[in-house]
Amino acid sequence: MFPIQLKRLPGNEDLPLPRRMSEWAAGFDLHAAVPEPLELTPGERALIPTGFAMAMPRELEAQVRPRSGLALKHGITCLNTPGTIDADYRGEVKVLLINLGKEPFTIERGERIAQLVFQRVPEVSLSEVSELPDTVRGIGGFGHTGK
Numbered sequence: 001m002f003p004i005q006l007k008r009l010p011g012n013e014d015l016p017l018p019r020r021m022s023e024w025a026a027g028f029d030l031h032a033a034v035p036e037p038l039e040l041t042p043g044e045r046a047l048i049p050t051g052f053a054m055a056m057p058r059e060l061e062a063q064v065r066p067r068s069g070l071a072l073k074h075g076i077t078c079l080n081t082p083g084t085i086d087a088d089y090r091g092e093v094k095v096l097l098i099n100l101g102k103e104p105f106t107i108e109r110g111e112r113i114a115q116l117v118f119q120r121v122p123e124v125s126l127s128e129v130s131e132l133p134d135t136v137r138g139i140g141g142f143g144h145t146g147k
């Protein structure tokens with residue numbers, strides 16, 4: 001069990017902190033900390049505050065992922081999905097939403113706009129080499145196996 005510290009930012013006492021909406025949900029829903037309703041016109045994007053900052057163990061990252069319901073019903077998604085929250089980031093968690101739908105969409109204060117999913121980040125070491133180990137695939141990619 002990894003400890004995650006959440007710090008509510010001033011002026012957001014009315015908002016829930018990220019929470020699971022079912023017992024085994026992978027995602028903790030994020031609430032919009034917009035001071036007033038914010039309209040996103042079709043094609044428009046906006047960086048939405050969530051009203052909290054966090055600290056987690058260095059072996060973790062948190063991914064900011066879209067909510068499928070908002071995407072299906074309104075075309076609202078995260079532009080940079082999945083967003084990456086680094087373990088050493090202490091700023092406010094924010095959500096970069098874009099309206100890919102055909103209608104304007106209004107984000108209300110407190111609305112659940114995205115979800116946080118925690119992941120373990122493997123420790124790696126990068127090194128430069130002159131030759132890579134051979135594989136059957138080789139350099140084939142981008143659909144080289146057919147449609």
Ligand SMILES: O=c1ccn([C@H]2C[C@H](O)[C@@H](COP(=O)(O)OP(=O)(O)OP(=O)(O)O)O2)c(=O)[nH]1
Pocket residue numbers: 064080082083084085086087089092093094095096
């Ligand atoms: O959806 C997101 C993505 C990022 N961040 C914050 C946390 C993350 O640790 C930081 C930097 O994100 P990223 O590394 O994706 O952006 P960058 O363009 O590389 O910025 P930087 O140079 O600050 O790393 O911004 C968010 O709050 N929400």
Ligand SMILES: [Mg+2]
Pocket residue numbers: none
């Ligand atoms: Mg970065």
